[in-house]
Structure formats: C-alpha cells, structure tokens
Amino acid sequence: MRADEDRRAAWVYLSRVVLGPCAPLSALIESVGVVEAARAVRECELPEALRGPTVQRREIDCVESDLEAVWRCGGRVVTPDDPEWPAWRMLGFTTLPRPDPDGAAPLVLWVRGPGSLADLTERAVAVVGARCSTGYGDRVTGEIAGDLAARGLTVVSGAAFGIDAMAHRAALAAGGSTVAVLACGVDRAYPAQHERLLAEIAETGLVVSEYPPGTPARKHQFLERNRVIAALSDGVVVIEAGIRSGARNTVKWARRLGRPALATPGPVTSAASVGCHRMIRDEEALLIADAENVIDELGPLRLSVASAPAVEEPVVSGDPGTVLAAMPERVDHLPVELAARTGLQLPAVRAALTTLEFAGLVEEGRSGWRRTPRGRS
Amino acid sequence: MRADEDRRAAWVYLSRVVLGPCAPLSALIESVGVVEAARAVRECELPEALRGPTVQRREIDCVESDLEAVWRCGGRVVTPDDPEWPAWRMLGFTTLPRPDPDGAAPLVLWVRGPGSLADLTERAVAVVGARCSTGYGDRVTGEIAGDLAARGLTVVSGAAFGIDAMAHRAALAAGGSTVAVLACGVDRAYPAQHERLLAEIAETGLVVSEYPPGTPARKHQFLERNRVIAALSDGVVVIEAGIRSGARNTVKWARRLGRPALATPGPVTSAASVGCHRMIRDEEALLIADAENVIDELGPLRLSVASAPAVEEPVVSGDPGTVLAAMPERVDHLPVELAARTGLQLPAVRAALTTLEFAGLVEEGRSGWRRTPRGRS
Numbered sequence: 026m027r028a029d030e031d032r033r034a035a036w037v038y039l040s041r042v043v044l045g046p047c048a049p050l051s052a053l054i055e056s057v058g059v060v061e062a063a064r065a066v067r068e069c070e071l072p073e074a075l076r077g078p079t080v081q082r083r084e085i086d087c088v089e090s091d092l093e094a095v096w097r098c099g100g101r102v103v104t105p106d107d108p109e110w111p112a113w114r115m116l117g118f119t120t121l122p123r124p125d126p127d128g129a130a131p132l133v134l135w136v137r138g139p140g141s142l143a144d145l146t147e148r149a150v151a152v153v154g155a156r157c158s159t160g161y162g163d164r165v166t167g168e169i170a171g172d173l174a175a176r177g178l179t180v181v182s183g184a185a186f187g188i189d190a191m192a193h194r195a196a197l198a199a200g201g202s203t204v205a206v207l208a209c210g211v212d213r214a215y216p217a218q219h220e221r222l223l224a225e226i227a228e229t230g231l232v233v234s235e236y237p238p239g240t241p242a243r244k245h246q247f248l249e250r251n252r253v254i255a256a257l258s259d260g261v262v263v264i265e266a267g268i269r270s271g272a273r274n275t276v277k278w279a280r281r282l283g284r285p286a287l288a289t290p291g292p293v294t295s296a297a298s299v300g301c302h303r304m305i306r307d308e309e310a311l312l313i314a315d316a317e318n319v320i321d322e323l324g325p326l327r328l329s330v331a332s333a334p335a336v337e338e339p340v341v342s343g344d345p346g347t348v349l350a351a352m353p354e355r356v357d358h359l360p361v362e363l364a365a366r367t368g369l370q371l372p373a374v375r376a377a378l379t380t381l382e383f384a385g386l387v388e389e390g391r392s393g394w395r396r397t398p399r400g401r402s
Numbered sequence: 403m404r405a406d407e408d409r410r411a412a413w414v415y416l417s418r419v420v421l422g423p424c425a426p427l428s429a430l431i432e433s434v435g436v437v438e439a440a441r442a443v444r445e446c447e448l449p450e451a452l453r454g455p456t457v458q459r460r461e462i463d464c465v466e467s468d469l470e471a472v473w474r475c476g477g478r479v480v481t482p483d484d485p486e487w488p489a490w491r492m493l494g495f496t497t498l499p500r501p502d503p504d505g506a507a508p509l510v511l512w513v514r515g516p517g518s519l520a521d522l523t524e525r526a527v528a529v530v531g532a533r534c535s536t537g538y539g540d541r542v543t544g545e546i547a548g549d550l551a552a553r554g555l556t557v558v559s560g561a562a563f564g565i566d567a568m569a570h571r572a573a574l575a576a577g578g579s580t581v582a583v584l585a586c587g588v589d590r591a592y593p594a595q596h597e598r599l600l601a602e603i604a605e606t607g608l609v610v611s612e613y614p615p616g617t618p619a620r621k622h623q624f625l626e627r628n629r630v631i632a633a634l635s636d637g638v639v640v641i642e643a644g645i646r647s648g649a650r651n652t653v654k655w656a657r658r659l660g661r662p663a664l665a666t667p668g669p670v671t672s673a674a675s676v677g678c679h680r681m682i683r684d685e686e687a688l689l690i691a692d693a694e695n696v697i698d699e700l701g702p703l704r705l706s707v708a709s710a711p712a713v714e715e716p717v718v719s720g721d722p723g724t725v726l727a728a729m730p731e732r733v734d735h736l737p738v739e740l741a742a743r744t745g746l747q748l749p750a751v752r753a754a755l756t757t758l759e760f761a762g763l764v765e766e767g768r769s770g771w772r773r774t775p776r777g778r779s
Contacts, residue, residue: 291667305689306695
C-alpha cells in the first residue's frame with residue numbers, strides 16, 4: 026500500500042507543479058513511471074524541454090494540504106491508477122501530432138461529487154455555447170440537453186453563464202447526470218454566481234478540474250479546460266456561439282480527439298448564432314437540430330471501444346473492418362467518400378473511424394483519414 | 403430567311419408536341435437538325451423511344467396561333483437559334499447520365515418582358531423556398547434577394563406564394579432584375595393571385611416558360627420547371643423549406659447541373675426550416691447566412707465560362723488548371739480534398755470544377771469529381 030501512496034503523492038505533486046497539460050512530462054511519466062518522474066522533477070534532473078515548465082513550482086510540495094483541501098470540500102483526486110480514471114477517454118491524446126505541449130491528457134482530475142468519473146462519462150455529450158445566450162438558445166439548450174439527459178447520456182459542460190448553465194440545469198431537471206468541468210479548483214466557484222448550481226451538480230453528478238484546490242481561474246486555463254470537456258465526451262454540441270466564441274476552441278479539441286463536433290443553427294438574423302453558422306459552413310461542425318440528430322452522430326462509439334482494449338490485437342470486424350478494407354494504403358479519405366464506397370451511413374463511418382483511430386489503425390491528416398503504419402500491416 | 407422561319411416553326415411545333423423535356427427528341431435534333439426532326443415526328447418515322455412521347459400530339463400543328471398568342475400578351479419565343487438563347491446555361495444537361503428522359507434542355511423558352519434572356523441570366527441566382535413561409539423567412543428573403551439584386555445579380559424564382567414571391571418583390575424593390583419561371587404558359591398567371599406581380603416582373607425582367615401559351619399548370623410540370631430555374635442560375639438558394647418541400651427538387655437539379663446548392667438555416671424550433679436543416683445535414687446544400695456567403699459560393703464562374711467557348715480548346719490555366727493538375731486520373735475527389743491539395747479556398751475549387759465540367763474535362767460521380775476521358779488526354 027506504501028507504493029500506492031507514493032504513486033498518488035507523485036501524481037498530486039506533479040499536478041501542482043505543472044498546473045495543466047504538459048506533454049513532455051506525460052512522455053517522461055510514460056517512459057520512467059510517475060514516481061521516478063516526480064523525483065526527477067524535484068531534483069531537476071530533466072531534459073531541456075521539461076525545465077521551463079517545472080522550474081517555477083518544482084519546490085512547492087503541498088501534497089498533504091492539497092488532499093486535505095479537496096477532502097474538506099467533499100472531493101477527491103482521481104489519478105490514472107484509480108479504477109474510476111476514464112482511461113479510454115484519454116486515448117485520443119496519444120495520437121495527436123507532436124510537438125504540442127498542450128496536447129496531453131490531464132495528469133489527474135480533481136473531482137467533487139458522489140459519482141464515479143468513469144461511469145458518469147461512459148456515455149456523455151458536451152453541450153456548450155455562448156455566455157450571452159438568447160431566449161431561443163436557452164430554449165433549444167433546455168430541449169436538447171434535457172432530451173439527452175433523459176435518454177441516459179451525461180451532459181458535460183463548463184458551468185459558464187448562458188448555454189453552459191442552461192445545459193447543466195436541463196440535465197438536473199430531467200433527473201439525469203451532469204458533469205461540470207472548471208478552469209479553477211473544484212473548491213472554488215467560477216463564476217461566483219454559480220456557487221449554488223455547482224453545489225447542486227456535486228450532489229448527483231461531478232464537478233471536475235485538472236487544477237489543484239485553490240487554483241484561481243486564469244484566462245489560458247479556459248482553453249485547457251475545453252480540451253477536458255471534449256475528452257470526457259462522445260461529442261461536442263455547440264448551441265449559440267458569437268463570432269469569437271470559446272466554443273470554437275472546444276470544437277477544435279473535439280475534432281483533434283476524434284469526437285464529432287456538432288452545432289445548432291439559429292436565425293441568420295441573430296448575432297448569437299453567427300459562430301455556429303460559420304462552423305457549419307467551414308465544415309468544422311455538423312448541423313444538428315435535435316437530440317435525435319446528436320445521437321445519430323455519436324454512433325455506437327463507446328460499445329465498440331469498450332470491447333477493444335488498446336493493448337490487445339484490435340477488433341476490426343463489423344463496420345470498422347468494412348471501413349478499413351475500403352481504405353487503400355497511403356491514400357487520404359473523407360468520411361463521405363468512405364460512406365459511398367462501403368454503402369454505410371455517414372454516422373456509422375464516423376464511428377468506425379474513431380474506433381479505428383483508438384485502435385491506432387488510422388489517423389486524420391490534413392486532407393482526410395489514412396492508415397497508420399500499424400494499420401497498413 | 404425562309405430557312406430561318408422553317409427552323410423557328412419546327413422548334414415551336416416540337417415544343418407543343420412534347421410539352422416539356424424530352425431527351426430522346428433533343429438527341430434526334432442534335433443528330434439530324436430541328437427541321438428534319440420535326441418532319442420525322444410529324445410523319446412518325448421515329449425510333450421506338452420517341453413514339454410514346456410524340457404520338458399523342460404530333461398531329462397538332464398550331465405554330466401560327468401559338469406565336470400569335472404569345473405576341474398578344476407582349477411575349478415571344480426564344481429558340482436555340484436566337485442570339486438571346488442562353489446556350490452556355492444549357493451545357494450542364496449535356497453531361498447528365500443517360501437515360502434520363504427529363505434530363506434535357508428546354509427545346510424553346512417562351513418569354514414575356516423587354517430584357518434579353520441571355521443578358522438577364524448572365525449572372526443570376528435562384529432564390530426559392532416554402533409557400534407557407536414565416537415572417538422570419540420573408541424577412542431573410544427580402545434581405546438576401548434584395549442584396550443580390552442590388553449587386554447586379556438577377557433573382558430567378560418560381561412566382562409561387564411565400565419565399566418565391568418575396569424574392570421577386572425584393573429584387574423589384576431594389577431596382578434589380580428578376581426572372582419568374584412558370585409551370586404554365588406565360589400568358590397565364592399561376593397562382594392567379596400573382597397576376598399583378600407577374601405583370602410587374604414582365605415590365606423590367608422576364609416571365610419565362612418552356613410550355614406554349616395557354617398551357618395550364620400541371621403537377622409534374624412544377625418539377626420540370628424547377629430544372630429550368632436551376633439551369634438559368636449560377637446557384638440555387640433555398641430560404642425555408644418544410645419537410646416535403648419542392649425546393650429540394652430544385653436543389654437536386656442544381657447539383658446535377660453543377661450549380662452550388664445553398665440553404666439558409668433558421669430556428670430549429672421552426673417547421674419551415676426543417677427542410678433546409680436536413681439538406682445541410684445531408685450535405686445536399688451548403689449553409690449560407692447572407693448575400694455575401696452566396697456570392698462567395700458562386701465564385702468567378704460566369705467570367706471563366708464566358709471566356710472559354712465550349713467548341714474551342716478549353717482554357718485550363720488559373721484555378722481550373724491548378725485543380726485539374728491536382729486530380730490524378732481515374733480517382734474520385736471531393737472539393738474539400740482538392741482544396742487541401744491545391745491550397746485554394748473551397749469556393750474557388752468549386753468554381754474551377756464547374757468551369758472544368760462545362761469544358762467537358764471533369765464530371766461528378768457518386769463519390770466525387772473525376773476526369774472525363776477528354777480530361778485525361
């Protein structure tokens with residue numbers, strides 16, 4: 026048990042040192058283990074790439090007080106060693122092109138609430154959007170998030186004003202599950218006006234953050250937080266987004282992680298829908314009009330992935346097998362093209378590609394999907 | 403001049419016999435000339451495929467009275483022999499897959515109004531949509547059609563209730579040009595309530611029909627009429643469409659003829675936008691939110707085509723040359739893929755593909771664009 030505690034302390038220490046994603050550190054942990062990585066950081070025995078991100082806080086060692094702080098607010102830390110760590114959700118990060126210092130899974134997740142993180146995100150959809158939402162956007166969010174929650178999908182969002190808050194509230198009202206991912210510590214309320222909403226979410230769902238207790242919400246952390254929202258979801262739905270909306274960043278992460286990015290249209294006369302229309306026009310997001318459309322796009326993703334552990338020989342039967350067989354080596358393919366070739370529906374092709382991507386057999390390049398070296402053998 | 407009159411009489415006679423598109427007859431005219439084709443029809447010296455479509459009315463010969471009827475309402479007939487025949491607009495029909503009895507250019511167009519048909523459709527956009535439009539749809543139609551007309555584009559529509567009528571009215575109000583394509587003779591008003599609107603359109607623009615004077619509006623003629631709307635336009639914009647809208651048929655023709663198909667979103671809570679959302683979702687139409695978006699999608703189409711007469715060696719410099727060079731032989735390509743390969747913007751790629759299609763160098767198949775035999779040489 027001593028070893029377990031050492032590992033936990035190492036995760037918590039490193040979470041405090043880097044305060045967010047750090048791809049070189051994740052690589053070091055992958056290579057030497059978390060305890061040895063923590064020792065190396067503490068003693069500054071590090072490759073060049075890791076000195077900058079760790080030098081500032083490597084001497085802060087407040088593991089005990091961090092764990093105490095999260096306990097005090099009724100929370101806990103979830104590390105990759107814990108059974109409730111949603112490991113499969115983090116697989117998307119392993120296929121991101123390098124170097125990308127932000128393209129890393131969170132080291133740990135600090136959570137507040139009774140549910141298991143892995144269970145709650147088993148089937149989850151992110152519903153995000155404009156802080157300055159309109160009555161139309163609020164109504165559509167209520168319908169879509171409520172319908173998704175009523176069908177047993179967890180609604181993931183960022184607890185911001187506007188669409189985010191509406192999405193959480195609709196899920197709660199439907200008696201469903203909801204997860205709020207914060208850009209500050211889980212012992213804090215951001216925005217402060219949502220302290221009660223966050224407390225309600227923590228009663229049945231989870232409030233989640235990759236930042237240790239006490240961390241204030243800093244600007245760049247909202248962008249890092251968006252990647253956690255995308256990672257914990259089967260797809261991202263944007264309902265209302267202005268021309269410079271943060272939702273576009275969440276959509277970018279969804280696409281990078283192989284999740285469908287979806288957007289709801291609205292009146293072309295509404296400034297709050299301009300961002301959604303632009304994302305649909307630029308083929309960054311697919312148009313969805315209701316919860317039914319959302320579920321169609323998610324496809325049978327979770328089931329396939331759950332039955333295909335990454336370490337074993339990947340399952341390439343069924344739709345993924347059909348899609349892979351339709352992809353000649355070293356040629357890029359778009360989902361619509363593969364749908365035409367295989368006779369499968371587009372959502373099925375998308376789901377199959379994501380399954381194949383998790384299995385490390387295909388990857389998305391600039392002009393479409395192609396086989397990885399592993400997928401060619 | 404006698405020969406000219408014989409040819410005109412032959413066109414008018416055949417227009418009355420087939421009352422709409424007839425691909426086998428167009429093929430016969432192409433092969434033996436219009437005068438000989440008219441003689442063959444009249445005397446029933448015909449291949450099997452042409453007997454059915456011509457037997458019923460081949461003995462009706464009312465060329466004189468048809469011409470008189472159209473003169474009486476201030477109109478005329480425009481045949482492929484006339485300088486105002488928009489020949490290049492009909493090129494799309496020549497690349498349609500056979501057999502398709504409806505996939506033929508109109509034999510003639512009956513028109514009412516002062517403008518030249520070729521000039522008025524030099525740069526034209528179809529704006530069509532639901533008969534049961536909402537206040538939102540009417541407003542958006544007014545803005546988009548008005549802006550397009552103010553920028554010198556002719557607004558083509560079908561003079562129906564709702565979006566169509568709004569599009570014509572907005573073009574007139576902007577002091578721009580508008581063309582109404584009818585499913586009945588140009589001496590008739592359909593719907594009857596739009597008699598005055600049609601008279602206004604005929605004062606500065608054109609009322610157009612492929613059916614001879616006196617022809618009532620029959621159901622199947624609306625679908626045939628939609629292909630003329632698509633053919634006379636650089637692109638088709640749908641503003642509001644219910645779940646079973648005729649606009650989807652016009653969009654189908656736009657796609658078959660190589661024109662961009664565009665649709666305006668609206669509130670997902672509005673039944674009048676369901677058809678638009680579905681077309682965008684199913685990748686049958688691109689989302690556009692304003693006149694600027696429409697013009698972006700049309701691209702420099704007309705200019706390129708005008709400078710590349712179909713009979714001469716086609717121009718494949720500029721963007722079309724770049725796009726063609728990026729297409730390996732016998733492989734299908736999607737516009738997004740070609741955009742990624744060439745570094746061109748998507749609208750430029752689409753415009754280039756249409757130019758190449760008109761030049762007979764590429765064609766659209768089930769899974770993308772490919773070189774024709776001519777484009778491979």
